[in-house]
Amino acid sequence: MAALPRSLSSIVVFVVGLAIFLIFASLLLVSSPISSTVRGYFYGIDRKVDVAISPLEQSSDENMRTNNLDYMHKNSSSGSNLEAPTSSNNDKNTILNDKSPSDGIKVLVSSSGSESELNKNETVEKSPRSTGKEGTSASSVMSSATKNGSVESGCDLYHGNWFYDPLGPLYTNNSCPVLTQMQNCQGNGRNDKEYENWRWKPFHCDLPRFDAKKFLELMRGKTLAFVGDSVARNQMESLLCLLWQAKVPKNRGNRKMQRWYFRSTSVMIVRIWSSWLVHQTSEKLDFAPEGVVKLHLDVPDETFMEFIPNFDVIVISSGHWFAKQSVYVLNNEIVGGQLWWPRHSRPMKVNNIEAFGISVDTSLTAIATHPNFTGLTIVRSFSPDHYEGGAWNTGGSCTGKVKPLAPGELVENGFTDIMHKKQVAGFRRASKKVTNSSKLRLMDITEIFSYRHDGHPGPYRNPDPNKITKRDRDGRPPPQDCLHWCMPGPVDTWNELVLEVIRREFEGS
Numbered sequence: 434m435a436a437l438p439r440s441l442s443s444i445v446v447f448v449v450g451l452a453i454f455l456i457f458a459s460l461l462l463v464s465s466p467i468s469s470t471v472r473g474y475f476y477g478i479d480r481k482v483d484v485a486i487s488p489l490e491q492s493s494d495e496n497m498r499t500n501n502l503d504y505m506h507k508n509s510s511s512g513s514n515l516e517a518p519t520s521s522n523n524d525k526n527t528i529l530n531d532k533s534p535s536d537g538i539k540v541l542v543s544s545s546g547s548e549s550e551l552n553k554n555e556t557v558e559k560s561p562r563s564t565g566k567e568g569t570s571a572s573s574v575m576s577s578a579t580k581n582g583s584v585e586s587g588c589d590l591y592h593g594n595w596f597y598d599p600l601g602p603l604y605t606n607n608s609c610p611v612l613t614q615m616q617n618c619q620g621n622g623r624n625d626k627e628y629e630n631w632r633w634k635p636f637h638c639d640l641p642r643f644d645a646k647k648f649l650e651l652m653r654g655k656t657l658a659f660v661g662d663s664v665a666r667n668q669m670e671s672l673l674c675l676l677w678q679a680k681v682p683k684n685r686g687n688r689k690m691q692r693w694y695f696r697s698t699s700v701m702i703v704r705i706w707s708s709w710l711v712h713q714t715s716e717k718l719d720f721a722p723e724g725v726v727k728l729h730l731d732v733p734d735e736t737f738m739e740f741i742p743n744f745d746v747i748v749i750s751s752g753h754w755f756a757k758q759s760v761y762v763l764n765n766e767i768v769g770g771q772l773w774w775p776r777h778s779r780p781m782k783v784n785n786i787e788a789f790g791i792s793v794d795t796s797l798t799a800i801a802t803h804p805n806f807t808g809l810t811i812v813r814s815f816s817p818d819h820y821e822g823g824a825w826n827t828g829g830s831c832t833g834k835v836k837p838l839a840p841g842e843l844v845e846n847g848f849t850d851i852m853h854k855k856q857v858a859g860f861r862r863a864s865k866k867v868t869n870s871s872k873l874r875l876m877d878i879t880e881i882f883s884y885r886h887d888g889h890p891g892p893y894r895n896p897d898p899n900k901i902t903k904r905d906r907d908g909r910p911p912p913q914d915c916l917h918w919c920m921p922g923p924v925d926t927w928n929e930l931v932l933e934v935i936r937r938e939f940e941g942s
Contacts, residue, residue: 587937588638590930591877595837595884598632602921603643609674609920611693614895616667618919621893622902625835628887628919633926643929645679649698651932651939655745658690658703660710660737664816665750667917669704672928674920676702690740703744705737708754710796719767720775721760729762730783730791733799742805748876748931749800750813751792752852753916755785763791786851793859801867809872809938811931814879815856817849818916819886830910832902834887843883853879872938876930888923890914 606612606619619626633640659669673693676682682693682702691704712732717723741747761769761783769783783791793812800810820829821844857875864873882888892902892913901911918924 587933588635590635590638590640590933591881593633593635593640593881595631595881596634597627598630600630600642602629602925604674604678604921606920609670609677611670611673611677612920613666613670615914616670616890616917616920617896618890618893618922621890621896622898622900623891623893623919627835628885628923629921631837631885631887631923633881633929640926640929640933643675643925643932645676647936648676648932649680649695649700651935652700652746653698654700656701656703656743657746657748658705658737658740658744659748659750660705660707661750661813662706662708662754664753664917665748665813666704666706667920667924668748668750668813668927669702671918671920671924672931673702675925675928689736703740705740707734707737708751709759709792710734710737710749710751711792713759718760718762718765720778721767721770721773725773726757726759727762727767728759728788728792729765730768730788731763731795733796738799738803741800741803741808744806745808746935747800747808747810748813749796749810750816751796752789752815752856753818755789755792755852759785759788761785761788786855789852790855790859793856794862797860797863797873798866801863801869801871801873803869803871807870809874809935811874811876811934812856812860813876813927815849815853816916817846817879817883819889820915821886822910825913825915828909829915830904830913831886831889831891831915832904832910832913834889834891836887838884838886846883849879849883874934874938876927876934878927878930882923885923886915888918890917890919893919 606617614620632642657672659665659672669691673682676695680695680697682695685692685694685701689705693702694700695702709728711734712729713734714727714729715724716727718727721727755771758772759770760767760773761771763783769781769785769788771785771788774781797810797812800806819831819834821831823829857877860873860875867873890913892900892911894900894912894914904910
């Protein structure tokens with residue numbers, strides 16, 4: 434009986450040991466939260482087996498999916514200038530006082546929509562490109578879409594002025610190591626820099642300069658994913674360049690997606706390539722031969738859909754690849770094609786513009802009805818190109834453009850306008866079908882960026898010192914890129930808008 438109770442000294446040792454264990458376990462949980470452990474399971478954070486992918490490897494891998502189908506629609510000026518995807522100083526991001534147009538050197542562009550059919554009692558200034566006919570102009574569509582689904586609180590972000598800000602960009606081409614060379618305009622020899630200084634100012638509120646620390650705090654423990662084509666990659670790299678000035682991320686990329694992890698705030702930035710946003714196959718289908726891409730317009734692209742439960746914010750965009758060769762399929766029936774259609778076959782039911790609108794509806798509806806997605810989806814509207822005087826391969830050019838277009842100088846682009854209209858219609862249809870707790874917002878940049886013909890690489894697409902940058906004796910321009918955006922440059926504004934949309938949603942201002 435006397436041997437059963439523990440001695441006093443044994444009890445003391447046991448209690449002290451237990452206390453030390455509990456203290457150590459608490460410190461471990463504080464320094465590495467459970468959420469980080471779970472996130473590590475999904476994304477491979479801190480695993481030793483991460484496979485970093487080089488630009489060449491990813492370009493080769495994703496080029497296989499495109500089958501080298503570089504074709505152009507007769508109404509589209511961008512065509513095969515679309516890039517195949519590539520993977521890829523100090524605290525300049527300190528919060529700065531916003532400059533009003535009067536603080537800059539000059540205000541150049543004023544953009545506002547026509548009266549919205551949803552808010553007819555609200556007075557809205559006419560845009561320089563507005564026809565004044567309600568429901569017929571591009572501006573009318575944009576204004577209505579902005580009020581219907583972009584940002585529910587705060588002022589309208591998408592009507593205002595471009596103004597010159599002498600403070601300049603928050604990074605340079607030399608302070609961002611993830612900048613794709615084709616968008617490195619200064620590194621490729623472009624000698625003017627004014628295009629880097631023009632900033633967007635909404636009429637009735639301020640759009641703050643991008644604050645990297647603010648972004649990382651708002652996104653703490655969350656994942657933001659860019660889904661789309663090479664223009665989406667352009668925007669993702671812009672965001673990384675802006676964030677890089679505050680914190681340096683770790684590359685956690687693999688062959689399915691690019692991933693950059695900011696350890697201090699457990700923020701992940703992801704990019705998934707999806708050129709059409711819908712399911713695609715290359716096998717023979719009915720009278721469409723093997724090798725031609727078949728787009729199943731009513732089936733979302735599984736390459737991003739399988740991951741969306743792990744995302745908190747999705748920035749999704751598309752459109753330009755609908756100028757490439759493809760076959761359109763609905764309910765497993767061929768209904769149309771782009772740069773492919775047998776001469777004596779039945780008439781097409783769906784052209785590339787209609788196909789784009791259907792694809793937007795399909796992909797956004799899939800996100801808005803996914804039972805395991807509760808995040809925020811930001812739809813970045815169609816990005817305008819600026820091939821003036823022709824298409825990318827027929828003499829179209831943006832050479833020598835050094836500042837934004839002024840009011841009255843904008844020439845409407847029919848292809849851009851109809852693509853934007855179809856995108857907005859698809860967005861509206863999907864907005865009415867939301868069944869989960871997620872949010873769907875339109876970031877409507879199409880009209881305001883129609884003025885930024887100065888922001889493209891033009892002929893400065895590579896660092897070759899012997900490249901041709903001027904027109905020849907017959908007036909023909911050199912090969913150039915008037916679709917993607919220089920970095921730093923106007924594309925950084927997209928991420929200022931993304932930050933403001935996230936702030937309004939997360940802070941509920």
